[in-house]
Amino acid sequence: MNNLAYIYKLWLSVAKTSGKLTTSDVLLAAKRLVEGHSDDEITVSIDEFDKFAKNISLDETLEYLHNIESSKRYVILINLFMVIMLKNINNERVNQKQITALKEIYKKLSVPYLYDILYLLMNKKYTKAHKLLDEHSPNINFVCFDQNAKSEINQSFEQYQVRFIILKIDDFFLLLNSHSHDLKIYSYSNKNKLTLPEKCAEFKIEPYDFITHNVRDHSIYYLDKNTFIRITNEKEVIYLDEDVLVKLFSPMNDKLFLVSEVKELDKNIFQCSIAKDHIYNIKANHLFAGYSKRHAIVKDVNFNIFEGELVAVMGPSGSGKTTLLRTFVKQAKILKGELLIDGEKISEKYFHRMGYVPQDDVLIKDLNVFDNMYYYYRLHFGKDKSDAEIDKLISRQLQNLGILEIKYKPVYKNGKFTISGGQRKRLNIALELLKDVDLIIMDEPTSGLSSLDSENIIKELKKITLLNKIVIINIHQPSTSMYRQFDKVVVFNEYGNNIYTNKSIEVLKIFKLVKTEDAYLFNEDEESKEDLECMKCDKSDPELLLEIQADEKSNFWNLFSYLNDFTEKK
Amino acid sequence: MFNNPISAQISYQTRRQFKIKRYERLNLIVSFVIAPLLAWLSAFIFRSDTDLVQNQAYPNFLFFMLISGVFFGLIGSVFEIINDRRTVQRERIGGVSIFGYYISKYYVLSFFGLIQTILYNVIGMIFLNIPVLLVAFNSLIMFLVVVVSISFGLFISSLTRSNMIASNLIPVLIIPQILLGGLIPYSHMDKSIYMWETNYDKAPPIARIMPIKYAYESIITGNIAFTRGNNEINDQISQMVDYLQDNQFMSIDKESFISNFKCSFCNKTWFYNILVIISYIVGTFVLGLIIFYRRIFNG
Structure with a gap:
């Protein structure tokens, strides 16, 4: 049995304290608890987990958790918190029995303060959370990126549309997403050991080389060396990778917990603010x-x-x-x-x-696919790239859209199109992506x-x-x-x-x-x-x-618009 | 915007247009075959004598040469923009210059027009034994006619929404030029074409708006001016001009023609007419560009 079975057991022991479990309970838990696990790990059905859970005690599970890597342990424990709290939020009530059971598990795993910290963070009480951490746990620190948080210099970060917290536990980083608009994390193999600005530049040129991970609200993500976070507002793009995070949490900055203050301290760490006119x-x-x-x-x-x-x-x-x-x-x-x-x-x-x-x-029928793209590029960007570079760029865009094979095909010949309607649409998209x-x-x-x-x-x-x-x-x-x-x-x-x-x-x-x-x-x-x-x-x-x-007979839509407006106003 | 300078844009637009033309190989071959074919046909028809001095139909050849120029220019340009409008609309969003596109059309069409002009004149030279100097001059005037026709063609192309309308407008532009270009004496026409004009010694107002009239006047007077050293040719052409002048060919008063030495009149006239043609080119270019901008911005 793999890690997931133990996680399932853990969740079951907490969830069952409130009585009967529904299918939606199980699905919700399953979604959150597999977060950060590879597809290979998620091969066992819930039935099998159930059987396993019946045959293993909670103490054995806790012992297992004691023995795994601390980063994995924290991911599981925080995910457990999210599942329980999310369920309680959905029910619009706090289930005290579940919370007590959760706290008990944290206590047994020697992190009794974890519940309180997470609770404060999720409720945006950053100062209190920071105080609590100072008192109890020197191995945990955090930086908060919050659209609504205000620093001492009264700068709001509303325009970023993000609310997440980076937790530094021992020497690894976890991203705790409270509520961010489509927060994405990118991972990159980085075989050439690129620096952050180089990675940013590479991202612009070869975005498809980066694997995109969507981070759901109320979930946690382990940030390894190959990942970086990209957050944007209407003015800039901020990239955060491990190097930046290390700087954020360096000893001299240990009092920091708001991104505004971090930015004030060292602007160079956000040097990838490249797309100033990015449409957001x-x-x-x-x-x-x-x-x-x-x-x-x-x-x-x-x-x-x-x-x-x-x-x-x-x-x-x-x-x-x-x-x-x-x-x-x-x-x-x-x-x-x-x-x-x-x-x-x-x-x-x-x-x-x-x-x-x-x-x-909107294609020039009397040119082939390559020439359509080549001149489109040249007319917009002039001589900023060599012909070989443009050729490579064109090939990449066509490859990404699955039409590389038509690169040198004429668009139109002998009174008819030589590429299909779908290929023409893709080519039109490729032109814009150029x-x-x-x-x-x-x-x-x-x-x-x-x-x-x-x-x-x-x-x-x-x-x-x-x-x-x-x-x-x-x-x-x-x-x-x-x-x-x-x-x-x-x-x-x-x-x-x-x-x-x-x-x-x-x-x-x-x-x-x-x-x-x-x-x-x-x-x-x-x-x-x-x-x-x-x-x-x-x-x-x-x-x-x-x-x-299509129902033209009914005058329904006017009524609907009216009611919709009415409801919104209400 | 992408900050691609206009000069670079014109350069790439021109290259793209050339590539498009090269792709239409059959069309290109046909247009290059038609020019010498028409030249041969008109030289064959308008060759009353193999000696240019004795060739009474030489002015007719010149006139039809100019009409051919109108034809080449219009046919080459009148459909050009209609089909490209959506492309330009799309590229404009990315900051690609409309002017760059429009002027590159001129360059490319003019280049092909120049080749057609040269082919036409070389064939004419061979069949009618026209002196090289006159061939060069005739080529210049024909080329200007081609360019002014390209200008008109692009103007129509900017104005119309369909190929059908554009093709229907071609005869509207060509036929009046044939009728009122100066070859057919105005005295043979209904007096109502003079409208408000009472002096029938002048070309009628409607004829004065025909670019071909200025081109024909220029090519005839130029032929006289450039053959001053060759009295035989000069006299022969002068006689033709006299004939035409008697029939109110000239736009300038008969009196001024008579009061001046013929050659000095001709010297002035061919040059003056070239300036008129150039002003036509500039005028229709600007007008066409304005229309094209409006069409692009208004969808």
Whole structure:
């Protein structure tokens, strides 16, 4: 039996103190407890763990934990805290029995203060946590990166959208993510022993060489030598690797616990603040847009998009999806409201950080794939790279998008395209990636493609967002698997009203509710009842969005918009 | 923006345009074959005598040479921008200059126009025994006509949204130039084409807006001016001009023509007309560019 079985036993002993366990308890625990374990380790089913747990005592488990590496032990213990606390948060109550059991385990493993420290940290009581650590545990220290924390010089870090803590325990570092917006950690083999600035530069050139790890809220991540954290705001990108962390926790800085103060002390350690004009956030506030001053095509659009998000704009034909996308590149006018990039009104100064791919293929038919890309690069960047370097760059982009084999193929020959629709879409994406833009806007990237090609394109776009880029697409009819890739969905009705914007799963949930109510209230025929039954069986097909939008008979959307506004105000 | 200087952008745009043209190999071959073919055809038709001095149809050859220039320029340019508009719109977002794109079109189309001009004139020289100096001058005027036609073609290409509309506009630009370019005497035409003008000794106002008229006037007067040393040719061409002048060919008053020594008049006129053509080129370039900017920005 591997580590996970012992972890499971540990969790079970704590969780069971509160009575009956549900499937969701087990799933939640399983998700958190396998954090930081490789796929090879996670091979045993929960049934087997269960059998194992019955045959082993808690004392044996604790003894096992005593004997493993301290870094692993801390990861398990803190994960245990997260699972228990998360469950309690979800239930909106604190289960004292579980907490007592947890504290007992910490006591037996000679870390009696751990619960209190973690509790204080998660509740943003950093000063108290620091005092407690000073009193009890010289082997633990922490630095806090908190969007809301204020230092003595009263600097807020709100714009970073992060709240995480770096714990230094003995000589290793753990990242405790309280609540950060899509925090990502990257690992890199670093065979050439690159310094941090070199790694940063490499990240810009060869981002796909870095493995991306998403760090969930309320989880812990062990930071090894090959990993680094990347956090951004609208002004800068901060990279933290082990070297930086060692400096952060150096003895002379032992009183520090806020990132603002750390930054004040040694600006050089954040020397990788390279992308000063990086697009980090896009926000629309009651945006009305169209082509003439008198007629708005899209109305009252509201969204808030962050880097690393794949956003789908959905709605029926003629609802203004394309107009919204064109507003970004000034091909449609803003009539009312505002469209903000990193808090500033959108302007041409951001254009070089944006890539816009219209619905039709925008390729030069009379050139081959390589020449299309070569001249696209040269026109934007001039002579900053040699031909050999550009060749390499082009090959890499094509390779990443799986179309390297068409590198020297003509786009068009003898009156027909020689590369497929999917390949052309990918090539269009590759052109934008050459520019290393932060925001890619694609108008109907899947139109005219087979379902397989469409799914692959969406997967590629999702992969791009892992490089902290924002991708906004409009799409008419995504499949379920495509829909799952979206982080956010902006929904329009047939009149161009932005009726709802939220995380994709939330949108689906609310539309399900809408459907149920709609069917129940307005269409009480047999067919609708069958639909209703199907809703109850938890069908989660995004076509639902279209089905509901297509119902032109009901004046439902106005009512829905009204109710939505009303609820928000409330 | 990406801070790629405009000079570098023009250079890469031009290279890209050349590569595109090279890719259309068949089209390129056809256009290079057509020029000498048309030259041979018109030289064959307008060769009343193998001796240029005795060739009464030489001005007609010159006129159709210029019409061919209009044709080459328009055909080469009128579809160019329509198909590229979306590409330019996309590249503009990344800071790629619209001006750079537009001027590179000029460079490339003019280069191919120059080759066609040379081919045309070389064939004409061979068949009509035209002296080298006149061939050089004729080539210059024809080239200017090609460029002004490219300018018009790109203007139309910026203005229209479809190839169909653009191709329908080609005859609208070519036919009036044939009719009012000066070869057909204005006295044979309906007087209403003079509109407000009462002096029928002058070219009618509508003819004065035709660039081909200035080119034809320039090529004829230039031919006289450059053959001053060769009295036979000079007289022959002068007679033709006199013939044309009697029919109100010249845009300048008959009196000023008579009061001046012929050659000094011609000396002035060919040069003056070249300036007019150049102003046409500049004017249509600017206008086309403005239209193109509007089209790109307004989607």
